[in-house]
Amino acid sequence: MPDATFTRPDLTTFARLDDLGLEVTGQLLEPDRAVLACRVVERDDWCRRCGCQGVPRDTVIRELAHEPFGWRPTTLMVTVRRYRCAECSHVWRQDTSKAAEPRAKLSRAGLRWALVGIVCQHLSMARVAEGLAVSWNTANDAVLAEGRRVLIDDPTRLEGVRVLGVDEHAWRHTRKGDKFVTVIIDLTPVREGTGPARLLDMVEGRSKKAFKDWLADRDQAWREGIEVVAMDGFSGFKTATTEELPDAVSVMDPFHVVRLGGEALDECRRRVQQELHGHRGRKGDPLYSARRTLHTGADLLTDRQHERVESLFARPEHVEVQCTWGIYQRMIYAYRAPDRTAGRAEMASVIEALSSGVPARLVELRKLGRTLARRVCDVLAYFDRPRTSNGPSEAINGxxxxxxxxxxxxxxxxxYIARALLEAGGFRPRLHRHL
Incomplete structure (x- = not known):
């Protein structure tokens, strides 16, 4: 910047203390931290009890962790003057609420930096605590309290929700205690093309009751505004939706429908493997070697994979696997069809074909047919409602x-629920507006 005009350095502005009502009076730079001596700008010498003007009594030092600069922890040593009223002898100190909450150990700027780091930059709480030079518990308590105040407890957070997604999530992998929670997702931005899905809430447990109770806690007007609920094949979510949201349409998303077909294919392949060879698949067994190829869509197979599939199904003993694979490929084609009407017709044809007339030997297809027939309306509802699936819910799970x-x-x-809401609650576009 050869033509830039530089002004006299202002450490108060550089450290962003103007909005905190503080002014820098000195600095101390050490290898592992920076300390800024500050004073409160406002005098605040009028008695809060009788209104008379007080006289200076003494000073106290309040230490606050501030946002780091260059990842060097910065500490504010705020000199707070105390006054004494000559009339009523009341003693008070200067108001520092602009700088920090009462009894807080983090300045408001430091708290904002920590919240942005957690929500937007996906930092760990340990990294945030290190940047502020405070303990993990101090950083965690402050971030969760502030995040709940300005983000999670926002009364407008549930407004405008029209499409819900519900799924299960394992929040811990231990043998003791319930490790699953029910995750409720807002899919409205995905359907409308305005943004990504966002996490609305998490409920302990994985059951019809967990989801039903959460819906029952919402007001009637909100429930009446829900148009679609996307879910997996768990019947408990379906029953809860029918009872609490009678006007909403249930949609069984493509991922789980195709996965049902894939599971039927795997079960059939393993059964035939055992019947032919008397053991599980091993290296060199044709069915075992082709297990991944069989799960690839037919339109994505390479020439080499085509040859492997043709060679596999050329053997008469693999005809049951071939029949199951054909149904699985038809299900994939139904969802990939460029014309949704044609895709719906194909999926309806598959369900009808599996509903009756399936040979008794094809036990996997018979089981798949019963499942799809039971949820036929939910499966076909997807084709009438574009951009409505539980795929974004799986992304949030990730x-x-x-x-x-x-x-x-x-x-x-x-x-965990509070951190998850901060992580996936869709607060990034709104965070700086709140703070």
Whole structure:
């Protein structure tokens, strides 16, 4: 910047203390931290009890962790003057509420930096605590309290929800205690093309009651506004939706429908493997070697994979696997069809074909047919409602898995739910507006 005009350095502005009502009076730079001596700008010398003007009595030092600069922890040593009223002898100190909450150990700027680091930059709580030079518990308590105040407890957070997604999530992998929670997702932005899905809430347990109770706690007007609920094949979510949201349409998302077909294919392949060879699949067994190829869509197979499939099904003893594979490929084609009407017709044809006339030997297809026939309306509803699936819910599940790994696991479900809402609650576009 050869033509830039530089002004006299202002450490108060550089450290962003103007909005905190503080002014820098000195600095101390050490290898592992920076300390800024500050004073409160406002005098605040009028008695809060009788209104008379007080006289200076003494000063106290309040220490606050501030946002770091260059990842060097910054501490504010705030000199707070105390006054004494000559009329009523009341003693008070200067108001520092602009700088920090009462009895808080983090300045408001430091708290904002920590919340942005957790929500937007996906930092671990340990990294945030290190940047602020405070203990993990201090950082965790402050971030969760502030996040709940400005984000999680926002009364407008549930407004505008029209499409819900519900799924299960394993929040811990231990033998003791219930490890599953029910996850409720807002899929409205995905359907409308305005943004990504966002986490609305997490409920302890994986059952019809967990989801039903959560819906029952919402007001009637909100429930009447829900148009679609996307879910997996768990019948408990379906029953809860029918009872609490009678006007909403249930949609069984493509991922879980195709997975049912894939599971039927795997079960058939393993059964035929055992019947032919008397053992599980081993290296060199044709069915075992082709297990991944069989799960690939027919339109994505390479020439080499085509040859492997043709060679596999050229053997008469593999005809049951071939029949199951054909149904699985038809299910994939139904969802990939460029014309949704044609895709719906194909899926309806598959369900009808599996409903009757399936040979007794094809036990996997008979089981699949019963499942699809029971949820036929939910399966076909997807084709009438574009951009409505539980795929975004699975994506949020993946982000929560990353959060749990980043924190090296959670033991407290309440803390996990709060951190999950901050991580996947869709607060990024709104965070700086709140703060």
């Amino acid at each position: 982000r929560l898995e990353h959060l749990r790994g980043l924190a090296l696991g959670f033991r407290n479900l309440t803390h």
